[in-house]
Amino acid sequence: MNRNKIALLFLGLLLLKSSVFAQIKKDAFAVTDDGYRLWLKYDPIADVGVKKEYQKFTQFIAAPSANPVVKSATDEVQQGLSGLLGKVVPVVLSAKGQSGGIVLTLVTDKSQDFANKEGYSIETVQGNIRVSSESEVGLLYGSFALLRHMQTLQSLSAITLRSSPKVRYRMLNHWDNHDGTIERGYAGSSLWKWYELPERIDPRYRDYARANASLGINGSVLNNVNASARFMSAEYIEKVAAIANVFRPYGIKVYLSVYFAAPKTLGGLGTSDPLNPQVQAWWAAKVKEIYQYIPDFGGFLVKANSEGEPGPQDYGRTHADGANMLAAAFKPYDGVVIWRAFVYKSDPKGDRFKAAYEEFTPLDGQFDEKVIVQVKNGPIDFQPREPFSPLFGNMPKTPLGMEFQLTQEYLGFATHAVYEAPIFKECLDADTYVNGKGSTVARIVDGTLHGYARTAMAGVANTGSVRNWTGHPLAQANWYAFGRLTWDHQLSSEQIAREWVALTLTKDKKANTQIVNMMLHSRDIYVDYNTPLGLSRPWTGVHFAPEPWQNRSSRPDWTAVYYHKADSVGLGFDRTANGSNALAQYRPEVQRQWSNPDSCPLPYLLWFHHVSWDKKLSTGQTLWHEVCSRLYAGADSVLWMQQQWDQVKAHINPETFADVEARLRTQHKEAIWWRNAWVLYLQSFARQPIPPKFKKPEQTLEQVIKSVDVYLLR
Amino acid sequence: MNRNKIALLFLGLLLLKSSVFAQIKKDAFAVTDDGYRLWLKYDPIADVGVKKEYQKFTQFIAAPSANPVVKSATDEVQQGLSGLLGKVVPVVLSAKGQSGGIVLTLVTDKSQDFANKEGYSIETVQGNIRVSSESEVGLLYGSFALLRHMQTLQSLSAITLRSSPKVRYRMLNHWDNHDGTIERGYAGSSLWKWYELPERIDPRYRDYARANASLGINGSVLNNVNASARFMSAEYIEKVAAIANVFRPYGIKVYLSVYFAAPKTLGGLGTSDPLNPQVQAWWAAKVKEIYQYIPDFGGFLVKANSEGEPGPQDYGRTHADGANMLAAAFKPYDGVVIWRAFVYKSDPKGDRFKAAYEEFTPLDGQFDEKVIVQVKNGPIDFQPREPFSPLFGNMPKTPLGMEFQLTQEYLGFATHAVYEAPIFKECLDADTYVNGKGSTVARIVDGTLHGYARTAMAGVANTGSVRNWTGHPLAQANWYAFGRLTWDHQLSSEQIAREWVALTLTKDKKANTQIVNMMLHSRDIYVDYNTPLGLSRPWTGVHFAPEPWQNRSSRPDWTAVYYHKADSVGLGFDRTANGSNALAQYRPEVQRQWSNPDSCPLPYLLWFHHVSWDKKLSTGQTLWHEVCSRLYAGADSVLWMQQQWDQVKAHINPETFADVEARLRTQHKEAIWWRNAWVLYLQSFARQPIPPKFKKPEQTLEQVIKSVDVYLLR
Structure with missing residues (x-):
């Protein structure tokens, strides 16, 4: 490189530094990364061999349609390749018999035999990388999988990836309030700027959608389960619709938490009794109104008769009465009602451990088919370690969704490094024995054990307005791990950690191993x-x-x-028969593991004895x-x-x-x-x-x- | 430029884009600016002639010492020139007779005759640009002035700038709570991450200090005037000290708002009576403790007996008793006590307009010399337009500080464009007539009218965690204008707006004029x-x-x-003699302007009639x-x-x-x-x-x- 060339390059660097990228930096030399890009970094590939191979398959990107979701996919691949390989790859409508490109293909003949429409496959066909799916969103998921494959420097020549999500509703629950605060949030204020919406669209909404879509997350409950009725007002529905418009091209539906007493406080009715025809009509009209703004609205999430929130029991009705009333309002639409099972009475002699089971299992079979009951992983409340909730397995006629918590409410806020995948896996892999050995919680949640029509996994988000989204840089891994597990709960904690570290922190293998090891121990240390x-x-x-x-x-x-x-x-x-006997809510095989203080595994000892x-x-x-x-x-x-x-x-x-x-x-x-x-x-x-x-x-x-x-x- | 050179440049751009600057961007082409850099953009100068002239004076930066404040100055000049001119300018200890550089010079012989130690002058001397001051922080202010001069493309050859601040304590008041929320904040959550401090230092703290120092702001009250006692705990003092360490090299002192009942709630005493020796001893020990951590601690800001906050009146004592008790604790140190005059009783027949005057003027002369009484610009509470507070001019023996509000509590939050300089100027330029014509509020606040030893101007901050600091991009101008006016209240709203637009939005003169015109009308429109x-x-x-x-x-x-x-x-x-007679709190000349409904200027009509x-x-x-x-x-x-x-x-x-x-x-x-x-x-x-x-x-x-x-x- 001669002097002139170096000078030019230097000039280019300086020009770019100063004008294009807005960053105040202490030292012009320092390479900074503020964490905003999460696991979608697309940093240039240094390995010459890998780069050379990738060049072979990145001459063009062919996409079958101008569908907005497909456009998200091609935009992302284009952006990814621009970063990884330093070139702008053209997007074309058809490969036209040419090889050397990435070809997104909608498959209509079912020949690929995907588990479901959202699945994708990636393989080399006639010199191209072919990403196939039966759906546009499957092509988006496949595109992100391809980019992940390339970001982790794996070979393209013999690529064969095939994957379908195991759970249908894969969602984040935001406990974000209308005033911008977040209940149990430790990463700044809410991402949603309600006062600026619907006019101003924060560019960050789209990056949020990209990050989630890259993991397969397809739903987002925007507001806190301790819900404000104002989200049911026309003003706020319009704001929500503006966010939905940003999320739609990424296959993400918006949901809202509802305040059960809204018919009274917002609607001006004299009651919110779910069996009252006026109340039913109010909700039906409200849901209709929402769909006029948001044709693909996801549905409602409800915290009712829990911790002071209003609910059907205020009128002598059951959770099923309340949920079914809302479900009826959704009958003309695709939306669902997600009803939380997080309930407990204030009983000084009772055992809160047993409350949800006692209140919900008698209702099994009474819920409308549009209702999913969302259960926290453990019987209490997101403790650092809990046994799995005894509700899992005991409501075979009611789809039970999983509720995990990503935000570290009981895990040291944003100053403690706790990799949560082992918490999620511990629960998912737990055997309930309800249909004999192998009746894992995961098989209940993914519907294979009880044949649930609708399956769901939700994570209480750890995202906020701070630049790196999650406060603790390592907490990004919890969002990542949750997303990956909603797609495939069989992935191991270690696999996911390895992937995340490689995408996010370092390409160095030894360092990767060391960080992963630290992450895998972090929960037990906590x-x-x-x-x-x-x-x-x-x-x-x-x-x-x-x-x-x-x-x-x-x-x-x-x-x-x-x-x-x-x-x-x-x-x-003491939760044995001598005590609260909460253990009786589990199958005998499970009871046997925990009922004897001499053989009970130490991590569970004081839970039961x-x-x-x-x-x-x-x-x-x-x-x-x-x-x-x-x-x-x-x-x-x-x-x-x-x-x-x-x-x-x-x-x-x-x-x-x-x-x-x-x-x-x-x-x-x-x-x-x-x-x-x-x-x-x-x-x-x-x-x-x-x-x-x-x-x-x-x-x-x-x-x-x-x-x-x-x-x-x- | 041949093809190879272009390719190299392009590669350079891409490399940099992807690895160095962390931004997810929709379009690799789009030039984005997220507003983070505020008015310190240092974008490359396009004008060839200007650039050429600037090259002549930017061969080196000479600084007399390694003092941290001087280092801040040279760092900033170096960073600024790197952006503006695209070159790394070396910092040397002495010009050694060479010309063509920027020379920071500490002046000890008083020959420059600055109004005070913080003043600076900038001129060309022997082919160098000399920035002089009697103090290190003056060199910092001068350096920022020089950079502002260059950012606005003014000639260096005949530069002669000379300026000294008119007010001594120039500060932001943050109404930030310990939980990260901000009272009346519309730009995200607090900048201060209390749970992460003192270990983690958010890089943003330094950029906050840079932005303030560039305007001459030299103090920051970190917490809400509705104060939590936890800021007086050892844990929190240590956290505050960590922030103070970041601010110190930028000449900014930290202050804390205090909860007057802390001796009881935190200290465990039976009372918080300011005349109780134990209470006095508690505060003295507390202040001593603070100075052990923060040797240049600024002082306390106090909201007492106002809107439910505790205060000396709870014990039958006066504001002066409370303030003087705290001032006594500061006797061994440089710190001051800033006591707010924002008080009003709940009297259905009274006029809140008159409350502060009635409560404070009888105390004139009773306050310790370390006390500044901080008065809101108007008699009520930061309304879009208020007459000036009648306290100004009526406490000649008590230094009165000005309290403006930058955050748009009553100005449409973050969705209304309201340029506030005209609000500030309207008050500062108002004539109280207390010592005859020309007795402006500004002359009271800057001490020239009553000879105040300590002068202060405070702005309730509009900053928060959102990327662009203030939510509305144009609200950055309010922070800027406030800062500039704390330094020199004689600047006009238009001057400041022109400057801010040129630094922040555009170099185009016609566009500048058009935006400035819009800004200058915005408050009246609101x-x-x-x-x-x-x-x-x-x-x-x-x-x-x-x-x-x-x-x-x-x-x-x-x-x-x-x-x-x-x-x-x-x-x-009706605030005439027929009504509440609040007008009687003003001098007759002022009364005459407003007392007749036929001649009262329309903007004030319904205030008084x-x-x-x-x-x-x-x-x-x-x-x-x-x-x-x-x-x-x-x-x-x-x-x-x-x-x-x-x-x-x-x-x-x-x-x-x-x-x-x-x-x-x-x-x-x-x-x-x-x-x-x-x-x-x-x-x-x-x-x-x-x-x-x-x-x-x-x-x-x-x-x-x-x-x-x-x-x-x-």
């Missing part, structure tokens, strides 16, 4: 310092700080002591000693995570590296905080010294309580 | 459709939707009818006709603004253009909404037809009320 051995819910009102001593609330099941039941004898919630402090556990240590061991090991393991991360520094973008590095330091500080809170508090019951090999907390219990109280101040 | 002729406060609880009919609240002065006093006779608040519907105004129209005319003209003028904006399309970055274009459509829709609300509501009192030249609203009053009620729904 559980160890936070809720070891099957403890749960030691949090304050903000769900952030440790507060195992918390014993006052407007209801008993909103205290910490309700859950851990620490006393002078021991620790844990009140264990005496001096009981020898399978580890050879007493409960007190084991609790201490876990808490200390958990906090210490964050140091190990720091070491792991520090070692991959050379392979990570500096901005991302520094961000994670700093959060890991916060995590360590807070892990010690939680450890100390537990150890000192439980010691007041166990009345035993902290085992000498562990360094005694520097604070007293009173000091820890005082430090937590800061977070309870106005 | 007033016309929102609160014409001196009306105020017709808003709902969210301060967004029109609600002139609102007549129920926990207190009378939180209703709309309290302010406009519409009845069958007429409209407006209850005017009958049929009274002929100076315009020749009756009040009813005039109100209608203004409301219709205001709404129609938004269409004019749309036209103005559409005409400059070719000169504006497409992303910015589309953003403003969409918001102007929202503004027009909402302007009609407000117009209709007022016209229909007032018609029910005036009982007269809408003048025939105006199109009758398509809605009934009931329909408008219903549409507003949507915004009151949970």
Whole structure:
């Protein structure tokens, strides 16, 4: 390269830097990555061999139609190739017998035998890469799969990919409020700018749609389940429609959470009784109105008679009455009603664990075919580790959708690295034994066990307005993993992590392995310092700080002591026949795993047993000693995570590296905080010294309580 | 240029696009600007002649020391020149007799005769551009001034700039809460990530500091005046210190709002009585603790005994007692106590207009020298147009700081374009006549009239986490204008607008003129459709939707009818001697301007008079006709603004253009909404037809009320 050429290149770089890309940067030299691009980075491929092979198949992109969804696919492939290979690849209507291109093909003869219309296949045919599907959206999914394949530098020459989604409704639930706040959101404010809509379309809406479509997510509930009735107003339906218009070319439908009392508060009726004809007519008219604005509206999500929300029980009706009334309004349309099973009564003597099962299983068979009942993975509320909800398997006539939580409400907000795929997988892979061995939760959710017509998986989103979408850079992996599992729940946590790291953080294989290893351990580490051995819910009102001593609330099941039941004898919630007998909600095979405190796996021990402090556990240590061991090991393991991360520094973008590095330091500080809170508090019951090999907390219990109280101040 | 060179350049562009700058873009071609860079864009200079001249003076940057503030200056100049001229200019310690560089010079001999240590001068000396100041921060301000000069393409050869700030404490007040929400914030969530601090330093903190320093702002109150006591905890002081560390090299001090009852709620004392020695000791110890973390801590901002906040009056003490108690704690340090005068009692027969004056003027002379009393520009609360607060001029022994509001609480949130400089100037230029003609509010605030030792100007920030900082792209101008006026209140609204448009939107002179013209009209247009002729406060609880009919609240002065006093006779608040006599709080010369309804300027008419519907105004129209005319003209003028904006399309970055274009459509829709609300509501009192030249609203009053009620729904 001669001097002139270098000068020109340099000039080009500078021109571009200054004018085209809006970034204030400290150092013109530093290569920054603010995380906005997520896993769709399309950075230039450095490997000459790979690049050469890819050139062979990227002479053109042929697409059969100008359908907006197909256009999304070709736009994405074009953008991806422009980044990966540094060239603008033309889009043509037909390959015209030419080879060397990417050809999107709508298959009509069913010869491909896809599991469903959304499936795709990718293979080399006559020198082209052919992406086939029976549907336009299948071509979009196939295009993203092809780009993923190329981003991870796999060979195109003999590519054969074939995949169909296992679940039909694959969706994010946004707990976003009309005022821009997010309930349990730790990544800034809501992505949806309600005051600016419908006129202004934030460019970010489209990038949100791209990210979701790349994973196969096809639905988005835009507003919080603690819903505002204003979303049912004409003003807001128009705003929602504007978002739907952006999502449509990406195969994503919008849904709304509804406030069950809207007929009264918004409609001005005297009642919201689901059996009242006026109420029924109001909802029917409302749904009709929505479809006039949004012809492919997805449906309603409902939190009713739960945590103070209104619902059919306010009028002596059942959940089925309420859900079916709404379903009737959707009869002329494709939309569905998703009814949440997250309910519990305030009963000081009851066991919240059992509430959803008791309230819902008697209704099995009574729900309209348009209704899906959405069940949280565990019986309580997104704890760091829960046994699977006993509802799974016990409503064979009612499609049960899965509700996972991506946002880290009980997982340390945005300052703790917790890779959640193992949480999701633990539940999906759990065997309910309802139809004998192999009756996994996944087979219930994907409909194969009970023949559900409609299958659904929802994730409570962890997205927000911060630049990198999720706050913690590693939390992007949870969005990614959830999306991939909605498509194929048989993927392993490790597979998904490897993929995500390669797409997002580094192409270096050793660094990939090291980061993946850290991610795979992260959940257990968190559980160890936070809720070891099957403890749960030691949090304050903000769900952030440790507060195992918390014993006052407007209801008993909103205290910490309700859950851990620490006393002078021991620790844990007896859910055997001697206690609440929640175990009886499971099949005998499952009960057998957990009912005997001597054989119950330690991660579930205190979920089901009140264990005496001096009981020898399978580890050879007493409960007190084991609790201490876990808490200390958990906090210490964050140091190990720091070491792991520090070692991959050379392979990570500096901005991302520094961000994670700093959060890991916060995590360590807070892990010690939680450890100390537990150890000192439980010691007041166990009345035993902290085992000498562990360094005694520097604070007293009173000091820890005082430090937590800061977070309870106005 | 031969083919190879072009190919190389193209490759360079692509490489850079994909790897260095993280942006998902729809179209690789589109030149996008997301607004993040504010007015510090440093885009390449296209003008060959200007560039050539600039080359002459940009061979090096010489700086006298490695002082962090000086380093900020040289960093900024280097970054600016890299963008403007496309070259990396070396930073050296001394010019060593060479010419052709930019030389930052600390002046110690006072020969330059600056008004104060923060002033700077810029001139050509021996072939160099010399930036001089008596202080490091003055060099920083001078460097930004130089860059502004170059960004606006002015000649360097004969540059002579000399400027010193007229006000000492130039600060933003952030009404940011600990949970990341912002009271009256319309641009996303808080910039401060409290849960991530002190470990993680968001790169944005530094860019915030750069933007402020570029205007001369030197203080930032980080938290809401409705303050949480948690900011006084050790945990949070450490977090605040981490932000202070980022701001320090930019000459910006951090301040905190304090919760007056913190000694009780955080400190565990039995009282927060300012005369209690334990309380005094608690604050003294707290301030000492803060200075251990933040040696240059700015001080406290206090909202006490206002809108339910605790304060000294809870213990029978005065504002002076409370402020002086805190000031005593600051005695060993540089910090100050800024005590807000925004107070009003709930008195159904009283006039809130008079409250602050009545409560504060008797205390003049009683405040410690470390106390500044911060007064809102008007007597009520940041209305679209208010007369100046009668406190100005009436506390000659107490430094009065100005409090402006940048965030558009009563100015249409983020969907209305309102350039606020005319609001600020209207107040600053107002003549109080307290020491005869020419006793402007500005001369009170800058201390020249009463000889205040400490002078202050504060703006309630309009910044948030959205990418472009302020939501509405044009709202960046309000931050800019406020900052420039804190430095020099003699700048005109037009000067500032011209400067901002040139730096931020376009270099095209005709487009600049057109946009500036639109900006200069925008406030009057807003007033016309929102609160014409001196009306105020017709808003709902969210301060967004029109609600002139609102007549129920926990207190009378939180209703709309309290302010406009519409009845069958007429409209407006009689504040003459026949009414509340608030006018008596002003000097006779001022009273004379406003006391006669026949000669009172129309913009203030209904502020001071209850005017009958049929009274002929100076315009020749009756009040009813005039109100209608203004409301219709205001709404129609938004269409004019749309036209103005559409005409400059070719000169504006497409992303910015589309953003403003969409918001102007929202503004027009909402302007009609407000117009209709007022016209229909007032018609029910005036009982007269809408003048025939105006199109009758398509809605009934009931329909408008219903549409507003949507915004009151949970």
